[in-house]
Amino acid sequence: METVKAYELFIQSRRDKNLSPFTLKWYKNILLKFIGFYEELPRYSVECERFIGSCQAGDERRHGYYRALKALYSFLEGRNYIRKNPMCSVLEPERLKKLPRPIHPPDIARLWSREMPTDIRAAIRFFIDTGSRLEECHNLGKDDLFEAPWGYGALISGKTGQRAVPISVETYQLLKKVLPFRYKKDWLGRRVSREFRAAGIRGAAHNLRHTFGTYWDGDLDTLQRIMGHSTINTTMIYREIRTEILAKQHRQYSPARWMLTGQVPML
Secondary structure, X not given: OEHHHHHHHHHHHHHHOOOOHHHHHHHHHHHHHHHHHOOEOOOOHHHHHHHHHOOOOOHHHHHHHHHHHHHHHHHXXXXXXXXXXXXXXXXOOOOOOOOOXXXXXXXXXHHHOOOOOHHHHHHHHXXXXXXXXXXXXXXXXXXXXXXXXXXXXXXXXXXXXEEEEEXXXXXXXXXXXXXXXXXOHHHHHHHHHHHHHHOOOOOXXXXXXXXXXXXXXXXXXXXXXXXXXXXXXXXXXXXXXXXXXXXXXXXXXXXXXXXXXXXXXOO
C-alpha cells in the first residue's frame, strides 16, 4: 500500500469521528512528513523507528511521532488493510517529565494593574479565570457566552472538542465588549506576551493556564473538566507542582530556619 493512500484513509476516519480541527492538523503535520519519508507504507518496525528517530525537535515531539504512527497502524490493522502491525514492536520513546510553570500571585497582580487594551485585558482575564488554551480563547465568539440560572459560562472549542465552563461576571462583561478577537491566534499570543514583558514578568498565555491549574483548590475531577484534559494523569501534574510551591513556602517560613540563622524573631 502507498503511504499516501494509508494517510488518506486514516484522516478520513478521523474526520468521521468528528475529531477537532486542532487534532486533525496535528495528525496531518506528522503523517505528511511520514509520506515524504516513505513512499510505500513500511512493514517493519525498524523502518518506523527510523522515522521516529529522525525527529530532532525534542523528546516531546518525538513522542508525538510515535503516537501518530501508533494510531495510523492501529486503524489500518483494525480495518484489515495490513496483516501485521509493525508498531507493536516499537518501544515507546522516553520523554523527560516537565512540570507546569505558573505565574505567582504577586506577578499576576502586577500584570493586572497595568494599563492595556481592553481586548487583551479580556483575554488575560479569560485565561486566568478558566485555564483555557490560546487557541480556545481565540476561537471564542459572542454566541459562545451564555447566562444560566447558576451564573455565567462560555462554550470552549479546542483540541479536546467542546466543553462548557463557568466564568465570573467580570470576565463575561469584558468578553462581551470585545468578541470576536480581531487578531489571528499567534498575534493574540504575541500581544499577551508583550504585556508580560512590559510588566517585567517571564511568561506567556500558556503560563496563565498553568497558573489556573496550579492554584485550583477544588477537586481534581472538576479541574479536569474545566481545563479539558483527556486524562486525569495530566491533571495530577498540577498537584505535584503545588507540592513544590508548598515546599518553597516551608523553606522560607518554617521555624526551623531559626536554627540555621540564629535569628529568633521577637514575639
